[in-house]
Amino acid sequence: MIALLTLASQQSHGEGDGGHAGIYPFLFAMTIVLLAAKIGGEVFETLGQPAVLGELVFGVVLGNLYLLGLTGLQGFQHDASLALVAEIGVILLLFEVGLETDLGELVEVGMTALVVALLGVVVPVILGYGVSLYFLPEVGWYVHLFAGATLAATSVGITARVLKDINKMQTKEARIILGAAVVDDVLGLIILAVASGIIKSISAGGSSAIEIGPILIIIGKSVLFLAVAVFAGRYIGGTILQLGASAKVGGMAVVLSICHCFALAGLAEFVGLAPIVGAFAAGLVLREEHFEGYEHVNPEKFEEIVSPVSMIFVPVFFVLMGLKVDLKLFTDVGVLSFAAVLSLAAIVGKQVCSLGVREKGLNRLAIGVGMIPRGEVGLIFAGIGSTLMVAGEPVFDSATFSSMVVMVMVTTLATPPILKYVFTKDD
Amino acid sequence: MIALLTLASQQSHGEGDGGHAGIYPFLFAMTIVLLAAKIGGEVFETLGQPAVLGELVFGVVLGNLYLLGLTGLQGFQHDASLALVAEIGVILLLFEVGLETDLGELVEVGMTALVVALLGVVVPVILGYGVSLYFLPEVGWYVHLFAGATLAATSVGITARVLKDINKMQTKEARIILGAAVVDDVLGLIILAVASGIIKSISAGGSSAIEIGPILIIIGKSVLFLAVAVFAGRYIGGTILQLGASAKVGGMAVVLSICHCFALAGLAEFVGLAPIVGAFAAGLVLREEHFEGYEHVNPEKFEEIVSPVSMIFVPVFFVLMGLKVDLKLFTDVGVLSFAAVLSLAAIVGKQVCSLGVREKGLNRLAIGVGMIPRGEVGLIFAGIGSTLMVAGEPVFDSATFSSMVVMVMVTTLATPPILKYVFTKDD
Numbered sequence: 066m067i068a069l070l071t072l073a074s075q076q077s078h079g080e081g082d083g084g085h086a087g088i089y090p091f092l093f094a095m096t097i098v099l100l101a102a103k104i105g106g107e108v109f110e111t112l113g114q115p116a117v118l119g120e121l122v123f124g125v126v127l128g129n130l131y132l133l134g135l136t137g138l139q140g141f142q143h144d145a146s147l148a149l150v151a152e153i154g155v156i157l158l159l160f161e162v163g164l165e166t167d168l169g170e171l172v173e174v175g176m177t178a179l180v181v182a183l184l185g186v187v188v189p190v191i192l193g194y195g196v197s198l199y200f201l202p203e204v205g206w207y208v209h210l211f212a213g214a215t216l217a218a219t220s221v222g223i224t225a226r227v228l229k230d231i232n233k234m235q236t237k238e239a240r241i242i243l244g245a246a247v248v249d250d251v252l253g254l255i256i257l258a259v260a261s262g263i264i265k266s267i268s269a270g271g272s273s274a275i276e277i278g279p280i281l282i283i284i285g286k287s288v289l290f291l292a293v294a295v296f297a298g299r300y301i302g303g304t305i306l307q308l309g310a311s312a313k314v315g316g317m318a319v320v321l322s323i324c325h326c327f328a329l330a331g332l333a334e335f336v337g338l339a340p341i342v343g344a345f346a347a348g349l350v351l352r353e354e355h356f357e358g359y360e361h362v363n364p365e366k367f368e369e370i371v372s373p374v375s376m377i378f379v380p381v382f383f384v385l386m387g388l389k390v391d392l393k394l395f396t397d398v399g400v401l402s403f404a405a406v407l408s409l410a411a412i413v414g415k416q417v418c419s420l421g422v423r424e425k426g427l428n429r430l431a432i433g434v435g436m437i438p439r440g441e442v443g444l445i446f447a448g449i450g451s452t453l454m455v456a457g458e459p460v461f462d463s464a465t466f467s468s469m470v471v472m473v474m475v476t477t478l479a480t481p482p483i484l485k486y487v488f489t490k491d492d
Numbered sequence: 493m494i495a496l497l498t499l500a501s502q503q504s505h506g507e508g509d510g511g512h513a514g515i516y517p518f519l520f521a522m523t524i525v526l527l528a529a530k531i532g533g534e535v536f537e538t539l540g541q542p543a544v545l546g547e548l549v550f551g552v553v554l555g556n557l558y559l560l561g562l563t564g565l566q567g568f569q570h571d572a573s574l575a576l577v578a579e580i581g582v583i584l585l586l587f588e589v590g591l592e593t594d595l596g597e598l599v600e601v602g603m604t605a606l607v608v609a610l611l612g613v614v615v616p617v618i619l620g621y622g623v624s625l626y627f628l629p630e631v632g633w634y635v636h637l638f639a640g641a642t643l644a645a646t647s648v649g650i651t652a653r654v655l656k657d658i659n660k661m662q663t664k665e666a667r668i669i670l671g672a673a674v675v676d677d678v679l680g681l682i683i684l685a686v687a688s689g690i691i692k693s694i695s696a697g698g699s700s701a702i703e704i705g706p707i708l709i710i711i712g713k714s715v716l717f718l719a720v721a722v723f724a725g726r727y728i729g730g731t732i733l734q735l736g737a738s739a740k741v742g743g744m745a746v747v748l749s750i751c752h753c754f755a756l757a758g759l760a761e762f763v764g765l766a767p768i769v770g771a772f773a774a775g776l777v778l779r780e781e782h783f784e785g786y787e788h789v790n791p792e793k794f795e796e797i798v799s800p801v802s803m804i805f806v807p808v809f810f811v812l813m814g815l816k817v818d819l820k821l822f823t824d825v826g827v828l829s830f831a832a833v834l835s836l837a838a839i840v841g842k843q844v845c846s847l848g849v850r851e852k853g854l855n856r857l858a859i860g861v862g863m864i865p866r867g868e869v870g871l872i873f874a875g876i877g878s879t880l881m882v883a884g885e886p887v888f889d890s891a892t893f894s895s896m897v898v899m900v901m902v903t904t905l906a907t908p909p910i911l912k913y914v915f916t917k918d919d
Contacts, residue, residue, distance in 0.1 A: 087761050088579050088583075088758070088761060089759075091576070092754040092767065093755070096755045096758065099747050099751050100751055103739070103741060103743075106741040107741050110740045111740065312534050314530060314534050314543045316530075316800070316803035319800050320526050321530070323526065324522075324526050328520070330515075330519050331515070331516035334519070340515055340516065340519065374800055374801055376743035376746055380747075
């Protein structure tokens, strides 16, 4: 009735302020995106590929229907409501990943994850710098630095989803990748802060000296947040969840779990970290015992508590990532060759991660492959590069930006099948 | 990582366009709203009252914390993301109500529901006109007409939720109320179109004649939509759901159900009806047989298929309704006395609904009480009244608007306990 009346009032007295255009565009968009996700997932599952790849590919299809003259879906990419659903989707995904991860086992792989993450940042930065220098000899060194930074970013969403799809979340390799991804998130923030700082300094005509103070603050904040989240989050969130078991009103377990997740995700972002770091920590601290006593909940399957909710949100994230892929970019040879070499550097660069694994008997290749996807993180780095200005020119011009986008697509689309292959070839 | 980088980039190069301020305000708001809903629901359930009343009252508390100097939550009322969640919430609620409603049984009460709805519109319009005439003798007659229209609106959300809370959704009384609510929705649209049309005509210096053409179009569109939704929706949506049972990817049942609901809700709004009419129709046409063959779904409990999702969305709608109640209005005597008489007229006016019930042995009082809440519909009518202009003056001045808001609050807050009482006193 709300929308009906709003609509009616706008039609009848023409005073619509544009603030409420009705909810039906969003409802239709969600229907199309969810159906595309499910059909894509089903097709690829039938072909023996991870469902997430189908969601990405069908997202690409939706996003490029305009090439066939169907322009009706072009608005999806910039729809704020869909973006919100997608962002909640990736938060819920990492929360679920956290629920499935045992904290003790994660600490066990902590040192390895740290080394893996550091290697996976340093080598791609150097490779990205080199590739950029070769293809763009005429531009300033800060462009190469930013290109390197873009190559260093890791997006854990794709890998986590593939690991879930192929039931490998409980492996030691999966824990190392996830641990490294958390470290990577912090490293990504530091690199961005440093690179942006240098460029701003150059742009303002100042020196290009790197200040150590802000870097230490970011590192300290991250470590402090994780410590607080893991210890306080466990006792506060866990205690509230246990209290909820004796409540009379229904739905306490799922609502309190979501609140616990949202609170820590929000807190993470509030202190300057990624919300998904908080969501992952939120899942990490919850255990079977917190879900005992609930009438309709099986504590042994507590990690499935938010599944029906995440099933609505998570696919939207992956379809939207696919939607942002513009196939027209693949027709420019200059962009393509730069992009091809960048993609190669991106993939090879992360393979050194496997050198950080000292334990024997592990599938090192899988760890290197799991770190490949740049996903949304790479897109954001590229986006920032295209808006940062030096002497009136953007750091990344249109061709460089497009090449970066192609690199992101390649790493994102290539990872699911490769990861599935390296994880299951010995089974 | 998305928000982290966006945040970092905004901090570091100050180019934030304001379009993405981070997701943490939304995450915190959701946490607070959901916790308030659950605590409020639990407190009222313990007191023997419906949980929804607790959600409303705790919403009122959150919305009026500013009176105690806590202004941090004032943004909730105008937050577009929360509003979206709330709107999806009421759509999912009506979908669930539809799932629990048997179409055959609804048709059985069709004639009764029609008469109930008509009586429940005509009498409040007359009463509202009269009360307005008595309190505001100096204003134009169109103000009285609009006041009457505001009194005629029915909000089925509150009643549906109470009926669910007290397990009375399967009664014949519940079916009559729901059927009448669907008719009411169409009548509301007609009244608004007519009243707005007259006012626009007066404002433009034209005649105040009522045109019959547009009225017939609205009625025809509504009947056509319901027929299409019930017949085509059943075969298309139902067939897709049955196909989904053989899929390999998980979550098909819940995702396809949501798609079915969103598609019909969107379609309803698209043709000019309320989305909740479409959502209700979507639920109405689904049956046990559509959910057979799914691995993790019990077809006998298909009406619970979207429960975990609706548990996150629905409470947000009720807390937000409570949030919009400004307790400061209760301190103005003029507003209070006008509002008190309006509220009385609103409550008494709907009691004639029970006269439309010819069947014997039914709880007629319950039907009259179930039609009382004006909820968000009344608020929207009042809002439109305060923006429609005649000769530079709004149809509803500030005091009239405030009185209407108080009337809405009273009918909304009073219904749950009264409805529970009249439904259970004979048990």
